[in-house]
Amino acid sequence: MLILAIETSCDETGIAILRVNKEIKVIANLVASQIELHKPYGGIMPTVAKRAHQKKLPVLLKKINPDWHKIDALAVTIGPGLDPCLWQGINFAKKLAKKHSKKIVAVNHLEAHIYANFIDNPSLVLPLKKKNNSFPALGLIVSGGHTQLVLIKDLLNHQLLGETRDDAAGEAFDKVARLLGLSFPGGPIIEKKAAKIESRIKNYESRIKLPRPMINSQDFDFSFSGLKTAVLYKVEEQKNKQSQLPEKYIQQISYEFQQSVIDVLITKTQKAIKEFKSKTVLFGGGVMANKKLRKIFKQTLSIDYYIPPIKYCTDNAAMIAMAAFFHAKEKDFTPPSQLKSQPNLSLDSHSSARVKGEKK
Ligand code: KG4
Numbered sequence: 463m464l465i466l467a468i469e470t471s472c473d474e475t476g477i478a479i480l481r482v483n484k485e486i487k488v489i490a491n492l493v494a495s496q497i498e499l500h501k502p503y504g505g506i507m508p509t510v511a512k513r514a515h516q517k518k519l520p521v522l523l524k525k526i527n528p529d530w531h532k533i534d535a536l537a538v539t540i541g542p543g544l545d546p547c548l549w550q551g552i553n554f555a556k557k558l559a560k561k562h563s564k565k566i567v568a569v570n571h572l573e574a575h576i577y578a579n580f581i582d583n584p585s586l587v588l589p590l591k592k593k594n595n596s597f598p599a600l601g602l603i604v605s606g607g608h609t610q611l612v613l614i615k616d617l618l619n620h621q622l623l624g625e626t627r628d629d630a631a632g633e634a635f636d637k638v639a640r641l642l643g644l645s646f647p648g649g650p651i652i653e654k655k656a657a658k659i660e661s662r663i664k665n666y667e668s669r670i671k672l673p674r675p676m677i678n679s680q681d682f683d684f685s686f687s688g689l690k691t692a693v694l695y696k697v698e699e700q701k702n703k704q705s706q707l708p709e710k711y712i713q714q715i716s717y718e719f720q721q722s723v724i725d726v727l728i729t730k731t732q733k734a735i736k737e738f739k740s741k742t743v744l745f746g747g748g749v750m751a752n753k754k755l756r757k758i759f760k761q762t763l764s765i766d767y768y769i770p771p772i773k774y775c776t777d778n779a780a781m782i783a784m785a786a787f788f789h790a791k792e793k794d795f796t797p798p799s800q801l802k803s804q805p806n807l808s809l810d811s812h813s814s815a816r817v818k819g820e821k822k
């Protein structure tokens with residue numbers, strides 16, 4: 463099966479072609495990043511993002527130049543994400559579907575972040591008829607818009623265990639970076655600052671102490687907005703002493719902030735593995751690009767786990783095609799007239815295949 467997928471949920475415009483038969487092959491995967499456009503604002507501006515998607519979609523499609531006779535289905539992200547951005551992808555997909563007489567799979571962006579792991583690990587899911595030993599699996603999505611723990615009982619059968627009650631982990635990285643006068647997106651630059659102090663001082667232990675919000679709560683929810691506020695208070699305290707934050711201080715607080723996020727993510731993941739007897743963990747989302755986080759997961763997890771390569775961690779259309787494949791196999795297509803943006807779509811609420819499965 464050959465799938466052409468479109469992703470425009472946030473600030474990356476993506477078009478990809480994926481082939482799945484006995485193996486999984488990414489034929490093309492183009493991403494036009496908007497980071498430079500949003501940098502001056504320190505965050506994503508939806509109207510700027512929408513216009514950029516509108517401009518970039520035809521450019522990327524032309525570059526990919528698909529052989530339409532061979533494409534079996536189109537896939538497009540319908541949510542969650544920014545409403546005006548989602549519509550750009552949806553309307554583009556609708557036009558292509560009409561022009562080339564193709565069916566459309568409506569894709570949940572969060573499902574795709576998790577299923578991104580199958581691209582480079584086809585043996586987890588192929589051959590499809592094989593009794594699968596990887597499930598129940600746990601999914602942890604940590605991105606700029608989401609922080610969610612999901613129980614994956616089987617393919618297309620998910621249950622949301624917990625999520626952030628306020629800011630997503632990536633959003634906290636971005637906001638803290640802004641407080642420290644660092645550039646957008648915050649994650650990579652905070653990681654760099656934290657790594658600097660660690661490379662200078664062996665077994666570095668932070669003198670600045672920040673909270674680990676909800677680390678011991680009974681549920682699987684997260685909260686990162688209080689952590690950001692705690693950074694704000696520390697920064698204000700420091701600025702009362704010196705108006706310009708010293709580089710060393712920026713490195714110290716970056717380290718402690720990053721460590722706090724990592725501690726919370728690891729503790730909750732371990733708790734969920736134990737409680738739900740998960741056999742595998744599937745990670746996803748832009749924050750998983752963080753090398754320290756990856757290293758600590760590697761050191762602490764005793765079950766099989768998968769983290770996509772960075773190009774499939776951050777937003778891309780190859781992961782959208784990967785998720786779409788399983789729906790297309792179940793003939794779970796959406797008529798163009800019913801396709802609409804669902805900015806608040808959750809992982810529980812979208813999967814007609816899942817609903818079918820539960821009725822059995
Ligand atoms: O998944 P993604 O590309 O887009 C969303 O769906 O949100 O994630 C973007 C987020 C941003 O908040 C960014 O700061 C964060 O991922 N991020 C990182 C790193 N690289 C990107 N956070 C921590 N460490 C990183 N190395």
Ligand code: ZN
Pocket residue numbers: 571575605747748776777
């Ligand atoms: Zn994403």
